[in-house]
Amino acid sequence: MHIPDGYLSPQTCAAGYAVMAPFWAVASRRVKATLRLRQVPLLALGAAFTFVVMMFNVPIPGGTTGHAVGAVLVAILLGPWAAVIAVSSALVVQALLFGDGGITALGANCFNIAVVMPFVGWGTWRLVAGKAPAGSPRHVLGAALGGYLGLNAAALTTAVMFGLQPLIAHDAAGRPLYSPFGLKVAVTAIGLEHLLLFGFVEAAVTGLTLAWLQRADPSLLPVSSGDGAPSKSFPLWRLGGGLAGLVLLAPLGLYLPARLGAGSAWGEWSAREVARLAGFMPEGLRRLGEIWPAPLPDYASPAAGAGLPALSLWYVLSAALGCLLLVGSLWGVRRWLARPESP
Amino acid sequence: MTALPAWLRPGTSPLAPHRPGRSHLRRGAEALAARLGALARPAPPPSGFLAALDPRAKVIGGLCLIVAATLTGQPLVLALGYTGCLLLAAWSRLPLRRFLALWLAVPLFSAVVMLPATLDVVTPGHPLLVLWHDAAWRIGAWRLPSALTVTDAGLLAAGRMVLRTALCASLAWLVAASTPPVRLFYGLRVLGVPSAFVMTLALMHRYLAVLVQAAHDLHLARLSRTVGPSPGGALAFVAAGVGSLFRRTHSLGRSVCLAMLSRGYRGEVRLLDAPRWQAQDWLASLTCCLALAAAWWWR
Numbered sequence: 001m002h003i004p005d006g007y008l009s010p011q012t013c014a015a016g017y018a019v020m021a022p023f024w025a026v027a028s029r030r031v032k033a034t035l036r037l038r039q040v041p042l043l044a045l046g047a048a049f050t051f052v053v054m055m056f057n058v059p060i061p062g063g064t065t066g067h068a069v070g071a072v073l074v075a076i077l078l079g080p081w082a083a084v085i086a087v088s089s090a091l092v093v094q095a096l097l098f099g100d101g102g103i104t105a106l107g108a109n110c111f112n113i114a115v116v117m118p119f120v121g122w123g124t125w126r127l128v129a130g131k132a133p134a135g136s137p138r139h140v141l142g143a144a145l146g147g148y149l150g151l152n153a154a155a156l157t158t159a160v161m162f163g164l165q166p167l168i169a170h171d172a173a174g175r176p177l178y179s180p181f182g183l184k185v186a187v188t189a190i191g192l193e194h195l196l197l198f199g200f201v202e203a204a205v206t207g208l209t210l211a212w213l214q215r216a217d218p219s220l221l222p223v224s225s226g227d228g229a230p231s232k233s234f235p236l237w238r239l240g241g242g243l244a245g246l247v248l249l250a251p252l253g254l255y256l257p258a259r260l261g262a263g264s265a266w267g268e269w270s271a272r273e274v275a276r277l278a279g280f281m282p283e284g285l286r287r288l289g290e291i292w293p294a295p296l297p298d299y300a301s302p303a304a305g306a307g308l309p310a311l312s313l314w315y316v317l318s319a320a321l322g323c324l325l326l327v328g329s330l331w332g333v334r335r336w337l338a339r340p341e342s343p
Numbered sequence: 344m345t346a347l348p349a350w351l352r353p354g355t356s357p358l359a360p361h362r363p364g365r366s367h368l369r370r371g372a373e374a375l376a377a378r379l380g381a382l383a384r385p386a387p388p389p390s391g392f393l394a395a396l397d398p399r400a401k402v403i404g405g406l407c408l409i410v411a412a413t414l415t416g417q418p419l420v421l422a423l424g425y426t427g428c429l430l431l432a433a434w435s436r437l438p439l440r441r442f443l444a445l446w447l448a449v450p451l452f453s454a455v456v457m458l459p460a461t462l463d464v465v466t467p468g469h470p471l472l473v474l475w476h477d478a479a480w481r482i483g484a485w486r487l488p489s490a491l492t493v494t495d496a497g498l499l500a501a502g503r504m505v506l507r508t509a510l511c512a513s514l515a516w517l518v519a520a521s522t523p524p525v526r527l528f529y530g531l532r533v534l535g536v537p538s539a540f541v542m543t544l545a546l547m548h549r550y551l552a553v554l555v556q557a558a559h560d561l562h563l564a565r566l567s568r569t570v571g572p573s574p575g576g577a578l579a580f581v582a583a584g585v586g587s588l589f590r591r592t593h594s595l596g597r598s599v600c601l602a603m604l605s606r607g608y609r610g611e612v613r614l615l616d617a618p619r620w621q622a623q624d625w626l627a628s629l630t631c632c633l634a635l636a637a638a639w640w641w642r
Contacts, residue, residue, distance in 0.1 A: 005511030006504060010413055026535065043601060044546030045596035049589060050552045051547070055375055056581045070585070077589060089540075095520050096527060097548075098381070099445065099512050103406065104413050173496070177416050180460040180500045208582030209589070217590055301467050325396070
């Protein structure tokens with residue numbers, strides 16, 4: 001997932017650095033506030049740990065070996081903001097000294113591996129583990145699930161960065177100036193190998209390492225303080241704020257394709273688009289398409305106008321509704337998991 | 344002074360020579376030994392042109408040239424820059440064998456990645472070479488395209504990418520190989536990187552070798568207790584190894600912190616030998632900035 005120099009356009013590289021700048025600033029402030037003077041040695045050693053974790057080979061089917069990234073493990077053990085600094089430092093050293101990953105692509109690589117991966121993995125782990133005691137298997141399950149989802153989320157953002165290049169940087173004849181692989185190829189190629197192979201390696205290493213630490217040295221686990229409850233309450237209002245921000249940004253999914261002249265994603269055509277592309281309406285598609293008439297087709301009311309402002313409003317409403325449904329069902333599952341056992 | 348025997352030098356693994364089908368433990372131990380060797384590499388000769396430059400000038404210059412290479416789409420300019428890197432390495436008396444290994448390996452690796460981009464299914468264009476036509480090949484339920492050709496647009500896009508990647512990697516290597524890591528990290532300060540972050544990088548680099556050595560020892564200990572093919576608990580070994588390494592990391596971090604505090608560390612970073620900016624540094628930085636401006640102008 002380390003993107004080398006030359007594959008991403010200057011616009012993407014600049015956007016990578018611009019997106020990472022606030023993350024680095026907030027991470028420095030947060031880590032400074034919590035670790036004080038101990039921050040530098042602990043963080044430096046944490047960064048070196050991240051670097052070395054990537055060198056532990058795991059045998060994978062087919063006679064070859066792979067390695068875990070370890071960003072989710074670091075996020076669980078040191079906290080997600082410390083992981084941003086530690087993994088970014090490891091990526092800087094890899095790019096500067098070992099040529100692993102590009103210097104212009106450093107911002108993009110840090111966003112994928114030092115932000116998306118630890119935060120998705122850490123959030124999943126917190127959601128699954130909840131307030132379970134430090135020795136509970138829920139922590140191991142959460143860490144493994146977090147490793148799998150975190151790596152796949154990072155692989156997806158990497159693939160999207162690759163896949164957008166032919167759209168945003170091409171010459172007058174339409175020939176790509178940077179990575180020539182479109183979204184369809186990039187997401188399939190990168191996504192499949194991580195979904196089917198490397199995601200499981202990451203899950204196994206993250207989960208089993210946490211299980212080993214539970215047995216060997218529980219004092220190192222972040223949940224072992226006090227009575228086994230997490231040492232700090234989960235900042236739900238911040239998660240809610242972030243989610244609300246993302247909901248408000250949802251109309252970007254309408255504006256960007258309109259601006260770039262992109263059509264529907266490959267394989268996600270409506271029945272009408274299929275009829276237009278293929279020249280006829282396949283009978284099976286028509287029949288199956290009528291089974292479930294979605295209440296909000298294409299995230300908008302059937303009565304909504306075709307203008308971008310009206311569609312944007314429906315996009316925001318649909319995103320909010322989807323989030324509410326998801327959070328509500330997860331909250332229900334969590335309540336069910338945490339129910340007291342009958343005597 | 345008597346030189347160390349070959350088997351005692353950093354980067355040398357005490358393992359027997361390679362055999363095909365070697366286990367993941369052996370591969371891991373060899374990779375860690377190689378990384379230790381890279382970390383213990385001697386400092387570049389101070390007499391070379393690049394080594395004599397201020398690290399800040401090298402960071403500015405390297406970054407400008409890499410961005411310029413990213414902006415440039417002309418294969419001829421990229422090829423000239425790529426050749427120029429080789430000349431610069433020779434002029435700066437950098438280890439040419441190591442540079443040549445990278446100089447040749449990076450384009451080969453990029454070419455393999457870019458191979459599908461030469462085909463018409465990825466990059467449509469004027470066909471130059473027909474691989475097959477009027478074929479009806481299937482792999483299970485998946486039907487291969489009836490015709491497949493290498494296109495001129497595909498070759499141009501792939502060639503440009505290979506040259507650009509190789510040039511960027513060569514430039515990064517020239518900066519890294521001509522500067523001791525701590526001074527290179529210090530050079531990052533010119534880009535506005537906070538001193539605490541620079542110190543984190545420097546400390547990380549200093550203790551990296553300790554942790555790599557610990558990981559190497561873990562692999563060797565396991566290998567020395569394994570007879571025949573590695574048993575099924577490979578994942579269990581990796582998990583225990585990573586966990587044990589984290590314990591060591593934590594305890595080392597606390598010891599280093601106490602040692603720093605006892606020597607007066609209060610969160611401020613001071614360098615003992617701050618480098619001085621000289622005329623040649625101005626010249627090198629300005630030349631690289633001009634190259635970037637030219638690339639921006641003609642992009």
